[in-house]
Amino acid sequence: MLLLGQGDRGSGRLNPTSGNEVKEYLGLFTLYRRAIMAKRKVSGKFTVKNLFTRALETQLAVFNTGVEFWNKVIKDSSKLGDALGEGLNDYKEDSDNAKKALRKIVNSGKHFLSNMSQIPTHVKNSFTMEMEKVRKTNKSSATSKNRTRRKRQTRRTAKA
Numbered sequence: 001m002l003l004l005g006q007g008d009r010g011s012g013r014l015n016p017t018s019g020n021e022v023k024e025y026l027g028l029f030t031l032y033r034r035a036i037m038a039k040r041k042v043s044g045k046f047t048v049k050n051l052f053t054r055a056l057e058t059q060l061a062v063f064n065t066g067v068e069f070w071n072k073v074i075k076d077s078s079k080l081g082d083a084l085g086e087g088l089n090d091y092k093e094d095s096d097n098a099k100k101a102l103r104k105i106v107n108s109g110k111h112f113l114s115n116m117s118q119i120p121t122h123v124k125n126s127f128t129m130e131m132e133k134v135r136k137t138n139k140s141s142a143t144s145k146n147r148t149r150r151k152r153q154t155r156r157t158a159k160a
Contacts, residue, residue: 054138061130069123076115083108 087105091098 054134057134057138058131061127061134064130065123065127068126069119072119072122073116076112076119080108080112083111 084105087101087108090104091101094101
């Protein structure tokens with residue numbers, strides 16, 4: 001077991017000599033570092049908990065945007081399938097209007113491709129709106145937390 005004060009003949013410095021002592025020392029160091037990081041404020045205003053919360057909010061925004069993306073792809077694909085089915089039926093039933101049916105099929109394909117090319121822009125805008133919602137929520141919660149802190153400080157100074 002590695003203890004402070006061992007090694008170098010009681011000089012107080014750590015001098016691990018075996019592999020197990022090195023692992024134990026690294027484990028203790030890692031735990032110590034995590035404890036410090038959990039208490040320390042990062043960049044003066046964000047705690048580790050706040051950073052983790054923001055990461056989860058971003059992940060939720062990404063998830064919501066992804067759901068919206070696939071929803072739009074499925075709707076547009078369904079519309080294309082319906083239009084192609086109608087065009088094929090028109091083509092089979094009425095050979096006199098075959099050109100009209102083929103134009104309908106081609107136009108449906110063009111419309112589908114046009115919609116698909118707009119999806120990335122739509123998704124980007126949707127993600128931006130989701131992140132704006134998160135920012136507004138964070139600002140309003142930070143404002144209410146600041147009010148609560150000020151009230152506590154006022155109470156403390158009044159008691160003193």
